[in-house]
Amino acid sequence: MNSYYLTFVLALPAIGAIVIALLPKPGQRAIKLTSLAFTLASFALSVVIFAQFDRSAGAVGQMQFEERLSWIPAINAYYHLGVDGLSLPLVVLTTFLGFLAVLVSWHIELRPREYFIWLLLLETSILGVFSSLDLILFFLFWELELIPMYFLISIWGGGRREYSAIKYVIYTLVGSAMMLAGILSVYFTSGSLDMTQIAGLTAARPVIPFAAMFFLLFIGFAIKLPVFPFHTWLPDAHTDAPTAASVILAGALLKMGGYGMIRLCVTIFPEVALRYAPLLVALAVINVLYGAAVTLRQKDLKRLIAYSSVSHMGYVLLGIFALNQISLTGAALQMFSHGVITGLLFAMVGLVYDRTHERNLDNLGGLVRQMPVITVVFSIAGLASLGLPGTSGFAAEFITFIGSFSSVAVNGMQVYTLLGVFGVVLTAGYILWMLQRVFYGPVLQKFEGLPDAYNVDKVCIFCLVGVILLVGLYPAVLTDIINQGIMPVARLIGQ
Amino acid sequence: MIASELYYVTPELALLGFALLVVLLDLFVRQKKVLAGVSIAGVIVSGAFTLALWGTPANDVFYATLAVDRFGLFFKLLLLVAVGLVIMASQDYVGKFERFQGEYYALLLISAIGMMLLVAAADLIAIYVALELSSISLYVLVSFLKDQKSSEAGVKYLLLGATASAVLLYGMALVFGLTGKTCLLCIADMMELVGSGGLLSSPALLLGIVLLIAGFGFKIASVPFQMWVPDVYEGAPTPVAAYLSVASKAAGFAVILRVLLVGFGGMAVLSLDWGLLLGVLSAITMTVGNVVAILQSNIKRMLGYSSIAQAGYLMVGLAAVGAAAGDNALGRSGLIFFLMSYAVTNLGAFIAVIAISNKTGSDLIDSFTGMSKRAPLMALVLSLCLFSLIGLPLTGGLIAKVYIFSGAVNNGLLWLVIVAVINSCISAFYYLRVVKVMWLGAPATEDKVPSSWALRTALSLCCLAVLLLGVLPGGFLGIAEAAVSIFGL
Numbered sequence: 001m002n003s004y005y006l007t008f009v010l011a012l013p014a015i016g017a018i019v020i021a022l023l024p025k026p027g028q029r030a031i032k033l034t035s036l037a038f039t040l041a042s043f044a045l046s047v048v049i050f051a052q053f054d055r056s057a058g059a060v061g062q063m064q065f066e067e068r069l070s071w072i073p074a075i076n077a078y079y080h081l082g083v084d085g086l087s088l089p090l091v092v093l094t095t096f097l098g099f100l101a102v103l104v105s106w107h108i109e110l111r112p113r114e115y116f117i118w119l120l121l122l123e124t125s126i127l128g129v130f131s132s133l134d135l136i137l138f139f140l141f142w143e144l145e146l147i148p149m150y151f152l153i154s155i156w157g158g159g160r161r162e163y164s165a166i167k168y169v170i171y172t173l174v175g176s177a178m179m180l181a182g183i184l185s186v187y188f189t190s191g192s193l194d195m196t197q198i199a200g201l202t203a204a205r206p207v208i209p210f211a212a213m214f215f216l217l218f219i220g221f222a223i224k225l226p227v228f229p230f231h232t233w234l235p236d237a238h239t240d241a242p243t244a245a246s247v248i249l250a251g252a253l254l255k256m257g258g259y260g261m262i263r264l265c266v267t268i269f270p271e272v273a274l275r276y277a278p279l280l281v282a283l284a285v286i287n288v289l290y291g292a293a294v295t296l297r298q299k300d301l302k303r304l305i306a307y308s309s310v311s312h313m314g315y316v317l318l319g320i321f322a323l324n325q326i327s328l329t330g331a332a333l334q335m336f337s338h339g340v341i342t343g344l345l346f347a348m349v350g351l352v353y354d355r356t357h358e359r360n361l362d363n364l365g366g367l368v369r370q371m372p373v374i375t376v377v378f379s380i381a382g383l384a385s386l387g388l389p390g391t392s393g394f395a396a397e398f399i400t401f402i403g404s405f406s407s408v409a410v411n412g413m414q415v416y417t418l419l420g421v422f423g424v425v426l427t428a429g430y431i432l433w434m435l436q437r438v439f440y441g442p443v444l445q446k447f448e449g450l451p452d453a454y455n456v457d458k459v460c461i462f463c464l465v466g467v468i469l470l471v472g473l474y475p476a477v478l479t480d481i482i483n484q485g486i487m488p489v490a491r492l493i494g495q
Numbered sequence: 496m497i498a499s500e501l502y503y504v505t506p507e508l509a510l511l512g513f514a515l516l517v518v519l520l521d522l523f524v525r526q527k528k529v530l531a532g533v534s535i536a537g538v539i540v541s542g543a544f545t546l547a548l549w550g551t552p553a554n555d556v557f558y559a560t561l562a563v564d565r566f567g568l569f570f571k572l573l574l575l576v577a578v579g580l581v582i583m584a585s586q587d588y589v590g591k592f593e594r595f596q597g598e599y600y601a602l603l604l605i606s607a608i609g610m611m612l613l614v615a616a617a618d619l620i621a622i623y624v625a626l627e628l629s630s631i632s633l634y635v636l637v638s639f640l641k642d643q644k645s646s647e648a649g650v651k652y653l654l655l656g657a658t659a660s661a662v663l664l665y666g667m668a669l670v671f672g673l674t675g676k677t678c679l680l681c682i683a684d685m686m687e688l689v690g691s692g693g694l695l696s697s698p699a700l701l702l703g704i705v706l707l708i709a710g711f712g713f714k715i716a717s718v719p720f721q722m723w724v725p726d727v728y729e730g731a732p733t734p735v736a737a738y739l740s741v742a743s744k745a746a747g748f749a750v751i752l753r754v755l756l757v758g759f760g761g762m763a764v765l766s767l768d769w770g771l772l773l774g775v776l777s778a779i780t781m782t783v784g785n786v787v788a789i790l791q792s793n794i795k796r797m798l799g800y801s802s803i804a805q806a807g808y809l810m811v812g813l814a815a816v817g818a819a820a821g822d823n824a825l826g827r828s829g830l831i832f833f834l835m836s837y838a839v840t841n842l843g844a845f846i847a848v849i850a851i852s853n854k855t856g857s858d859l860i861d862s863f864t865g866m867s868k869r870a871p872l873m874a875l876v877l878s879l880c881l882f883s884l885i886g887l888p889l890t891g892g893l894i895a896k897v898y899i900f901s902g903a904v905n906n907g908l909l910w911l912v913i914v915a916v917i918n919s920c921i922s923a924f925y926y927l928r929v930v931k932v933m934w935l936g937a938p939a940t941e942d943k944v945p946s947s948w949a950l951r952t953a954l955s956l957c958c959l960a961v962l963l964l965g966v967l968p969g970g971f972l973g974i975a976e977a978a979v980s981i982f983g984l
Contacts, residue, residue, distance in 0.1 A: 072894070074828070074972040075901060136897060144888040150927070154935055162935065166927060173885075173923050177916030180897065184904040184912065208909055 085485025179220030225257030238306035243350030287314030327403025513537025521597025648730025663710025669703030714747030737845030781807025826902030836891030843957030865938025891964025
C-alpha cells in the first residue's frame with residue numbers, strides 16, 4: 001500500500017528549503033513565512049498520519065504507511081519508508097518541533113536565507129532517520145543530519161561555536177563509522193537491509209560474532225543519545241548552538257540514539273541485549289546520577305539544561321535495557337516527553353538570554369517582576385522536567401521505573417531502579433535551585449524595563465505546554481500507539 | 496589480420512590524429528582558443544568510437560597484446576571524461592604559458608592515449624610501453640610552468656618515475672623468467688599447467704608480484720611510493736595535478752586489477768597472499784594520507800595527501816578482490832564505482848581551486864576565506880566535492896564508500912573497514928577546515944572571482960555527476976558491473 005504520505009512529510013521541509021533557495025531576492029518575512037508554511041504542512045500531515053494510524057490489535061507489529069521503491073538494486077537497497085508505534089510519536093515530535101523551531105527563530109537576522117535552508121534540511125534528515133526501514137537509507141539520513149547542524153552551530157552559534165561544531169561532527173562521524181561497519185556486517189549475515197525482516201537475527205555463520213555487531217551499532221547510538229562516557233560533545237554543542245538548533249538537537253536529535261537502540265540493537269540481537277543488559281543498565285544509572293551531579297554544579301543556564309539531558313537520557317537507556325514491555329514503553333514515552341520538555345526549556349533559555357544577554361546564573365535574578373509569563377512557563381517546564389504528576393515527565397518516568405523495577409532481565413534490577421529514582425531527587429534540586437536563582441531573589445536594576453514574551457513566542461511556548469499537560473494527564477494518547485510498536489520487541493526478548 | 500584489427504584501436508588513433516592536428520594548427524592559428532576546441536572535439540570523437548566498441552564481444556587483438564573488453568572500454572571512457580574536463584578547466588590557466596598552448600594540449604592528449612592503451616594492455620611488454628608513453632608526456636607537463644617549483648616537481652617526478660619503471664621491469668623480468676610468457680592469459684595458463692607445485696611456492700615469483708605491485712603502486716600513489724605526490728601536485732600546473740590525481744590513478748588501478756585478476760587471479764593460494772599484502776598497504780596508505788593532510792596549509796598539497804588517502808580506500812576494494820579468491824563481484828564493481836565517483840569529485844575540487852587560485856594568486860587555504868561571497872558557485876561545488884571526499888550523504892562519495900566497504904566486509908576484512916571508517920572521520924577534520932574558511936570567514940576583498948564559461952561548464956558537470964552518483968547510483972552501478980563482468984570466473 002503505497003500512500004506517499006510519509007514521503008510528503010519528509011519532503012515538505014526539503015522542498016521548502018529549495019523554494020527559499022530559489023526565491024529571487026526574498027525579504028526576511030517571505031523567508032520566514034515560507035519556512036513556517038512548509039513546516040506547518042509537514043506537521044499537519046504527520047498529525048493526519050497519527051489520526052489514521054491503525055490502533056487495532058490486528059495491526060500490532062505491522063509497519064503502516066509503508067512505501068517501497070527499488071533504489072540501489074546491486075545491494076538490495078530500497079527506498080523503504082514506514083512507521084509503527086515506536087517511530088510515529090517521534091515523527092510527530094520532530095515535525096512539531098520543526099514547526100516551533102521556525103517560530104523560535106523568528107528574530108534571526110544574520111544570513112536568514114541560509115539559516116532557514118539549513119533548519120529545514122535538518123528537519124528532513126531527522127524525519128528520514130525515524131521513518132526509514134532500509135538500513136542504508138537510515139544511514140544516509142543519519143549522516144545527512146550532520147551537515148545542517150554543523151553550519152547551524154558554526155555560523156549562528158555563540159561562544160566557542162567552531163570548536164563545538166567540529167567536535168560534534170567528529171564525535172558523530174566516529175559513531176556512524178562504527179555503525180556503518182555494523183550495518184554492513186548485519187547485511188552480509190542476513191542478506192537483507194530491510195529492518196522488518198532482520199528482527200531476531202539468527203545465522204549459522206555470521207560475518208563476525210553477534211555481540212561485536214551489537215556493539216558496533218550500539219556505540220553509534222550511544223554517542224548520539226549520549227551515554228557516559230561518550231557525552232562530552234553534548235554540553236558544548238547544546239550550549240553554543242543557536243536556540244532553535246538546541247531545541248531540535250535536544251528535542252529530536254538525541255532521540256535518534258534511543259530509537260536506534262530499540263529498533264536495531266534490541267530488535268536484531270535480543271539475546272545479546274539480554275546478555276549485556278547488566279552492563280548497560282549500570283551505564284544507565286551512571287548516566288542518570290553523574291549527569292545530575294554535574295548539572296548541579298553548572299553556572300551557565302544553557303549548559304545546565306544541556307547536562308540535564310544527559311541525566312534524562314539515562315532513564316531512556318535504563319528503560320530500554322531493563323528489557324520488558326513496560327520499561328520499553330516508558331523509555332519510548334520518555335523520549336517523546338523529554339523532547340517536548342527540553343525543547344521548551346531551551347526555548348525559554350533562549351527567551352531569557354535574548355532579553356538579558358546573560359546566561360551566568362550568578363548575574364541573573366529577580367526576573368519574575370519583568371517577565372511573569374516567561375517565569376510561569378519556565379517553571380512549568382522545570383516542574384515537568386523533574387517529573388511533577390500531571391506532566392508528561394511524570395508519566396514517562398513513572399512508567400519507566402515501574403517497568404524496570406519489575407524487570408527480571410537483570411539480577412538486582414530493583415537496586416538499579418532505586419538508584420535511578422534518586423536521580424529525580426537531584427533533578428528537583430537543580431531545577432528548583434535554577435528557577436530560584438534566575439527568577440526570584442532581589443530585583444536587579446539592570447534588568448529594569450525588559451519585555452516579556454512576544455506573541456510569536458507565546459504561540460510557541462503555549463503549544464509546548466499544552467502537549468506536556470495533555471500527555472501528562474492522558475498518557476494513553478501515546479502509550480496506546482507506543483505499545484503497538486513495543487509489543488513485538490518484548491515478544492522477541494521473551495519478557 | 497592486423498589491418499582489420501585496427502578498428503579496435505580507433506579511439507586511440509582518433510585521439511592521436513587530433514593531437515597531431517593540434518600541433519600543426521598551433522603553427523598557423525593565432526587564436527589559441529581554437530586549439531582547446533579541437534582537443535575537445537578529439538576527445539568527443541574518440542569517446543564516440545569507444546562507445547561504438549561497447550557492444551563488441553570481448554577478444555584480444557594484435558597477437559594478444561591488447562584486450563578489447565568492457566573493462567578496458569569503461570576505463571577509456573573515464574579517462575576521456577577526465578581529460579576532457581581538464582582541458583575545459585585549463586582555459587583559465589593556460590594564460591601562464593601563452594606561447595605553448597599547442598604543446599600543452601597535445602601532450603595531454605598523448606598521455607591520455609598512453610593511459611587508454613595501458614588500461615587495455617594484456618601483455619607485460621604492452622603494459623610497459625603504454626605506461627612509458629603516458630609517463631613521459633606527464634614528466635613534461637608537470638614541469639610546464641618552468642619556474643623553480645614546477646621544474647623541481649618535474650625532475651622529482653622523472654627520477655622517481657624512472658625508478659618505479661625499473662622496479663616494474665624487474666618484476667616483469669622475474670615473472671617472464673619463471674613462466675616464459677609475457678601475455679597475461681598465457682601466464683595464467685602456465686601457472687594452471689604447473690599447478691600448485693614448485694612454481695607457486697617459489698619466492699622468486701612472489702618477489703616478482705611484489706615488484707609489479709610496487710611499480711604500479713607508484714602510479715596510484717600507495718604507501719611507500721607516495722613521496723612524490725605532494726611536491727608534484729604543488730609544483731605542477733593545477734590542471735595537470737588534477738589530471739594526475741584522477742586519470743593516472745584510475746589507469747593505475749585498472750592495470751593492477753587486470754594483471755592480478757587475469758594473470759594471477761586463478762590461484763586461490765596466491766591471491767590470498769596478495770589480498771593480505773594489499774590490505775595492510777591500504778591501511779597504512781590511508782592513515783598516512785589523512786594524518787599528514789591535517790598539517791597542510793596549501794590546498795594543492797592537502798588535495799595531494801587526500802588523494803593518497805583516497806587511494807587507500809580504493810585499495811580496500813583491491814584487497815577485497817584478493818581476499819575473495821576470484822569470486823567477488825561486489826569488491827570489483829565497488830572499486831570501479833569508487834573510481835567514477837572519485838574522478839568527478841576530485842576534478843570538481845581541483846577545477847574550483849583553479850578558478851579561485853587564479854584570482855587570488857595563492858594556493859594557501861587561508862586565501863579561500865570568505866569565498867562563499869566572492870565566488871558562490873565555486874564555493875558551493877568545492878564544498879560539495881569535499882563532502883563527497885569525506886563520504887557524506889547525497890554525494891557519490893558515500894555510496895562509493897558503502898559499496899566498496901561492503902565488498903570488504905563480505906570477505907572477512909572487517910578490521911580493514913573499521914580502519915577505513917575511522918580514517919574517514921579523521922579526514923572530515925581537514926576537509927571541513929576548507930569549508931569552514933569559505934563559509935564562515937569574512938572575505939579580504941569583495942572582488943568577484945571571474946571564470947570562463949568552459950570552466951563553469953566543467954564545474955557544473957562535475958557537480959551534477961557527484962549528486963547523481965549519490966542519489967541515483969543504480970545506473971552507474973550497472974555500468975560498473977558490466978565493466979567487471981569480464982572477470983567472472
